[in-house]
Amino acid sequence: MLTCSVYPAYFALLNTCVCFLFQDDDEYVGFSSLPEQVHRKAVKRGFDFTLMVVGETGLGKSTLVSSLFLNPDLYKDRKLSGAEERVKKTVDIEKKAMDIEEKGVKLRLTIVDTPGFNDAIVGEQNWRTVEEYIQQQFEQYFKDETGLNRKNIKDQRVHCCLYFLSPLAHGLRQTDIQFMKRLHDKVNIVPIIAKADTLTPSEIRRLKNRVLEEIEKHGIRTYDFPECDSDEDEEFKQQDKELKAATPFAVIGSNTLIEVSGKRVRGRLYPWGVVEVENPQHCDFSKLRQFLISTHMQDLKDVTRDVHYENYRARHIKEQLNRQSRERTKLKRDSTPNIEAVQEQDMLLEQKEQEINRMKEMLAKMQAQLETKTAHMNGAH
Structure with missing residues (x-):
């Protein structure tokens, strides 16, 4: 690619x-x-791309996104909530749009953040808000593409979800499993090990292996790297192989420029040394950026369109057909007479008719008797 x-x-x-x-x-x-x-x-x-970042507060989501797209002011207006507020707070959806141009190529980038994720006591709220948002974008796109004016459809579908895992956990937590299983058939999930500078290289390797094992154990479908075409050059094949081997990406984010050996780099300064964000020996930040922007952005969009959206579209059309079928059945049932009621009504009418006939017979007999009696009286006179 x-x-x-x-x-x-x-x-x-x-x-x-x-x-x-x-x-x-x-x-x-x-x-x-x-x-x-x-x-x-x-x-x-121009091109469109929507990136969603999900993870609990304090894992460095905002810093990483700002580092990825070289925009340190992306979240400058955000206000951090206190611990008490976070416990009561529900998950919010916060969108940031930015236009990027590189060598004449324009990219309309939308960042969807989820502040408050995993802060509330009720865990179900965590994935429900995100799922509803993703569904709403599918619904809007379906509405637009089936409408009369299809010329300028805006694609706001979520093409990739970076899911941040805590470096302090020894694998996937129940919240992580629940979230990814609920959304793996609706969006491309790319797991991220946050704040990798808190772990040693051996600890990172163990955590990566554990996460991959648990993803397979629980049947979670994360983004699946496509196989390289046979005509791809060897350099690209090797590059793709290294990206696959690096998942889940262990990353560090920083917008601070530090001077190292006469060169200014983005990194974090510690008493024992400097962690460079873009140094492949220190973390997978460069590999994540390469995967997300340089090599697999279009494939993420293709999978969203051809797999996740098509699945939604098929389910939506099926639901519409079932709903229409139920409505037609109900209408037919409501418009069809109730046979038992008709039979009961016919029986009542028949009984009334029989009663009227008996009364007619009685009146005829009384009339005949009256005429006979009148004739006798006239004969006697």
């Missing part, structure tokens, strides 16, 4: 090579320029 920065050069080179191969061919048509046309339109339109 290619980074945004190499797209222009790649497509220009591809078009040049193809044109060179066919310039002397009488049957050359010119459709080899299609990749360049697609690239030009895509760059003009």
Whole structure:
């Protein structure tokens, strides 16, 4: 896969090579320029990406996101809650949008944060708020794509969820298991071991192995790295192999610039030395950024569109059909006469008719008797 920065050069080179191969061919048509046309339109339109970060307070989510996208002011207006407030607080959804441009390529990035996660006493609230938000974005996209105006649909679907794990835990906690199992079929979950500078390298390796074992044990489906194509170069294959081996990423975030050996780097200063955020020997920050932005951003979007959204769309359409079927059945039932009631009514009508006939017979007899009596009286006179 290619980074945004190499797209222009790649497509220009591809078009040049193809044109060179066919310039002397009488049957050359010119459709080899299609990749360049697609690239030009895509760059003009720009790209969208929505990243969700989930984890309990104090794991450095905001700092990591600010470090990833080199924006230290992203959360400058946030107010931290006290311990008592956090216990009573429910999970909030906080969105931050930013436009990034790199070498002519524009990216509209939306960061969805979840302050208050795992702070409340009621654990169910943790995943429910996040699940509802993800569902709402699917619903809105479905509504837009089935509407009359489909020209400027905004894709607010969550393409990736960075789930932060505590470095103090010895694996997955019940909250972690519950959250990931509830949402693994709705969003690409990428587990992150936060604050890796609190662990030794051997402790990080043990924690990573334990997390992977428990993910498999509980049937949790995290983001699945796609297999490399056979025609990929060896350098990319090796790069992809290293990214897979690094999961779950153990990261450190910092917006502080520290001078190390005459060079200013982002890191954390301790009495025993400096932890460099972008040093692969110190943590997986660089690998996470490479995975998230340079190599797998488009695949995360593709999986969201082709798997998670399609699953939602199929469920939604099925629910609509079932609901319509139930409504038609109810309408038919309401409009169909009640046979027992009709039969009872017919019986009553028949009884009344029989009673009327008996009364008619009685009246006829009385009339005949009256006429006979009148005739006798007239004969006697």
